[in-house]
């Protein structure tokens with residue numbers, strides 16, 4: 001009889017599934033979710049809107065009205081197209097698959113978003129990680145040298161970066177884009193609602209740049225919708241490897257409805273930016289805590305002992321992310337998602353159990 005060990009890829013057998021801890025009963029500050037629900041009246045209207053959706057039909061593969069609305073609401077520049085994904089995670093997978101020629105490589109600064117490496121590996125692409133500087137800014141010379149050496153197919157730049165929160169310097173990025181003239185540079189703007197700076201207006205100005213966005217961090221992580229903005233010449237090719245009905249009718253209908261009420265989500269993001277400032281000040285005031293500047297809805301914090309801090313917070317029913325084993329530059333670092341004022345107050349109280 002066949003066993004999985006006979007036919008599953010060796011590297012897949014050796015993997016573990018993406019860990020998502022059960023957060024029932026915890027204050028969940030580990031995954032950069034927006035803590036706020038929709039206002040009840042708006043949620044009720046959304047319910048009516050979704051009730052009218054024809055669930056018996058396959059979704060439109062390229063829903064024109066929704067794409068036009070995304071272009072208008074998000075300010076996609078003229079001459080750029082939009083490709084939808086079941087979250088931007090799926091867009092990363094599509095880009096990887098489409099570029100997976102023998103010997104092709106993917107390059108990204110490290111520490112960075114884990115899915116760039118994971119997706120490259122699954123598509124049999126070689127991943128090249130280039131360490132950031134100790135302050136988590138880009139080591140531009142190292143990036144340029146690695147691009148010259150490896151001639152990667154894809155270069156990822158998260159703007160701002162996860163898990164560090166760093167806003168990379170625009171001039172550094174310009175130099176990398178210019179040097180990567182045999183690569184596609186994917187600028188990942190998952191945290192744009194909290195950064196308020198964007199490369200989107202310039203998405204059409206380069207032949208080798210596309211900009212990736214998602215509604216996840218804006219407050220809609222549950223609907224799974226990401227989008228890629230760039231020249232049609234690129235998006236047409238990525239569209240060929242898109243699973244045929246990748247965004248479902250409920251996602252499309254919810255996004256279509258909520259883009260007409262984007263001011264609600266924008267106001268929540270504004271509130272979280274204020275909370276981020278307050279939380280950063282409060283954490284920085286704790287003995288032994290070093291808070292790094294963040295343009296995301298999270299803070300990277302170095303503490304004397306990340307494991308002890310993580311475990312103590314767990315006993316206080318607060319779930320955060322211990323990123324200290326992800327990369328040597330992250331030694332004793334934890335990542336705290338910015339929550340509501342009440343959640344942040346409980347987080348600070350729990351942190352004081354360790355840092356005093």
Ligand SMILES: *Cc1c(COP(=O)(O)O)cnc(C)c1O
Pocket residue numbers: 032086087088089090113158161162188190213214215216221225226
């Ligand atoms: C959260 C995150 C994403 C993934 O977003 P989804 O649209 O939810 O798949 C992409 N890039 C970065 C840097 C992220 O932190």
